[in-house]
Each structure stands twice: as C-alpha cells, then as structure tokens.
Amino acid sequence: MGVALIVPAVVCAVLSFLALTVWVPGQQDRYEHYQAAGPCPARATAQERAAKDCLSTWYFTVTKVTIKHAGKASHYTARLEDPDDASWHSTVDFGDPGPLLDTLHRDDTVTATVWRRDIVVLSKDGVRQNTSDAPRDELQFGTSLGVLAALLAAQLLVFGAARLVRPAAYAPFVWDPYGKWLAWTDLCAGLSVGLASVWLGIPWWTVFVTVPAAVTGVMALLVRYERSRRQLASGIAPRKTPRPA
Known part of the structure; x- marks a missing residue:
C-alpha cells in the first residue's frame, strides 16, 4: 500500500x-513578448510578420455572433470572414459578451489585431475587446x-x-x-x-x-x-x- x-x-x-x-x-514570457510587440511594417509579408513578432491589422466581416449564457458552459463567439477571400473564415472565442461582442451584428466590419497568427483583439468604432487568445498577466x-x-x-x-x-x-x-x-x-x-x-x-x-x-x-x-x-x-x-x- x-x-x-x-x-x-x-x-x-x-x-x-x-x-x-x-x-x-x-505564459509569462508570452505575455511579455506580446506587451513588447509593436505594429508590423506596412506591406510586410507573412514571413516578415512572423519574424518580427509584430501586431498586424486586418479587416473582417462578421457572419455570425453566438452568445449563450449557460454557467460554466457559456459560449461567446464571433464568426469572421475575409471580404477579399470568401474561402477564409474563422471563429473567435471570447471570455465575456462585452463590451464589443454583444453589440456586433451580421455583416458588420470589424478590425482585428493579429499576433503570432492569432486574433487577439477585435474592435469597431473605438470599442475594443480582447479575445480568449490574447495573452494575459x-x-x-x-x-x-x-x-x-x-x-x-x-x-x-x-x-x-x-x-x-x-x-x-x-x-x-x-x-x-x-x-x-x-x-x-x-x-x-x-x-x-x-x-x-x-x-x-x-x-x-x-x-x-x-x-x-x-x-x-x-x-x-x-x-x-x-x-x-x-x-x-x-x-x-x-x-x-x-x-x-
């Protein structure tokens, strides 16, 4: 025994x-690198963005917003589509419905901040919200x-x-x-x-x-x-x- x-x-x-x-x-190193990251140079390629570990800006169209309150099983997501490439789409998770997610509607255009190929922030009309992929302290x-x-x-x-x-x-x-x-x-x-x-x-x-x-x-x-x-x-x-x- x-x-x-x-x-x-x-x-x-x-x-x-x-x-x-x-x-x-x-996790601490990831958060510190994210805090130190600056905007990517204009016209930077995907390889340059990855090498410089910088923040890039993209514009996407909202195709679906899901807000389900179910205690521990709550779901807060936004499905995005690239207006210039209809074959590209992604679902972004959030920890809370606000301050941005619960104001979004289908066909809204949002600004996405991407870091290390992850969408870390969505914003629209000055309202920003971190996604679940955003590094946190x-x-x-x-x-x-x-x-x-x-x-x-x-x-x-x-x-x-x-x-x-x-x-x-x-x-x-x-x-x-x-x-x-x-x-x-x-x-x-x-x-x-x-x-x-x-x-x-x-x-x-x-x-x-x-x-x-x-x-x-x-x-x-x-x-x-x-x-x-x-x-x-x-x-x-x-x-x-x-x-x-």
Missing part, C-alpha cells in the same frame, strides 16, 4: 515541476495548480513512507479523517486561492505563501475540532486556555 501512494506522489511532483518551471514561465491560477500538485505529492509521499516504515502502526497517517481532510483542503485551497488571486489581481508569486497558509489554517481548525469531538465522546472535557487575570 505504501508503494501505491508513493507512485502517484512522484507523478504529482513531476506535474508540479513542469507547471512551475515550464508552463508558468512560458494571469499566472496566479497556473501557479496555484503547481503548488497544489506539490502539496498532494508531499502528502502522498509522507503517508506512503509511513506505511512502509511502520506497516502495523502508521497512525495518524491514515485516510480517515486526517488524510481525507488534508486532500480535500489541498484541492479546495489551491483552486479557490488561485481563482481569487486572479479576480483580485494579487501578484502571482504570493500564491506560494497563500495556498500553504490556507491549507495549514484549515487543517489546524479541523484537527482541533476532531480532538474536541473525541474528548467529548470519551467524557473528557476539552482543555480551555486560561485567561490572564
């Missing part, structure tokens, strides 16, 4: 390493997933090692209640802190502190509750911290 816990611990550790050393830095959630994977790896490793070292007496490293509580606390804290950090605009590097702190705080409360419950069940009154006179 110990080996069965250590194997997924190694998998979680590898996923954490990849998230924190490859995925998050890659939102590294908090990816960082929280990396930290979450690291915490799960640590938990699985400790619980697995305890079973290997002391097969007959590995308490308190058991699933019920502490292992279950810790696993759920890791998941809930990692996801909620990551999302909250994105919404509040908290710097991404603070996630390295806030996620472990949240897990520690919640687990301390749960352990205290469990001890009090056991004391009451055994007829022993829980200890009270004396107050200074």
Whole structure:
C-alpha cells in the first residue's frame, strides 16, 4: 500500500515541476513578448510578420455572433470572414459578451489585431475587446495548480513512507479523517486561492505563501475540532486556555 501512494506522489511532483518551471514561465514570457510587440511594417509579408513578432491589422466581416449564457458552459463567439477571400473564415472565442461582442451584428466590419497568427483583439468604432487568445498577466491560477500538485505529492509521499516504515502502526497517517481532510483542503485551497488571486489581481508569486497558509489554517481548525469531538465522546472535557487575570 505504501508503494501505491508513493507512485502517484512522484507523478504529482513531476506535474508540479513542469507547471512551475515550464508552463508558468512560458505564459509569462508570452505575455511579455506580446506587451513588447509593436505594429508590423506596412506591406510586410507573412514571413516578415512572423519574424518580427509584430501586431498586424486586418479587416473582417462578421457572419455570425453566438452568445449563450449557460454557467460554466457559456459560449461567446464571433464568426469572421475575409471580404477579399470568401474561402477564409474563422471563429473567435471570447471570455465575456462585452463590451464589443454583444453589440456586433451580421455583416458588420470589424478590425482585428493579429499576433503570432492569432486574433487577439477585435474592435469597431473605438470599442475594443480582447479575445480568449490574447495573452494575459494571469499566472496566479497556473501557479496555484503547481503548488497544489506539490502539496498532494508531499502528502502522498509522507503517508506512503509511513506505511512502509511502520506497516502495523502508521497512525495518524491514515485516510480517515486526517488524510481525507488534508486532500480535500489541498484541492479546495489551491483552486479557490488561485481563482481569487486572479479576480483580485494579487501578484502571482504570493500564491506560494497563500495556498500553504490556507491549507495549514484549515487543517489546524479541523484537527482541533476532531480532538474536541473525541474528548467529548470519551467524557473528557476539552482543555480551555486560561485567561490572564
């Protein structure tokens, strides 16, 4: 049983390493390159645009707008067509219906900003909206997933090692209640802190502190509750911290 816990611990550790050393830095580099990109030279070829990593401007016709509000399954898209080449068309995804998408209609002409062959911005009459392909400075959630994977790896490793070292007496490293509580606390804290950090605009590097702190705080409360419950069940009154006179 110990080996069965250590194997997924190694998998979680590898996923954490990849998230924190490859995925998050890659997203940060992409955002910085996008912020530094300038307009492409006039009459630049497709090869020149790719080489210069610049922003090109195109004009497309809207053929269809889709706005479906369905909670997590919401869809906000615009289907575009090149007026000079009817064979070219593309569907652009958005994270929100506004401020531009919900004002568009069929046959509207929109200005598209293209970067690295992705449409990153649509605009019309001075109203702009980023598409889902636009790089964003939102590294908090990816960082929280990396930290979450690291915490799960640590938990699985400790619980697995305890079973290997002391097969007959590995308490308190058991699933019920502490292992279950810790696993759920890791998941809930990692996801909620990551999302909250994105919404509040908290710097991404603070996630390295806030996620472990949240897990520690919640687990301390749960352990205290469990001890009090056991004391009451055994007829022993829980200890009270004396107050200074």
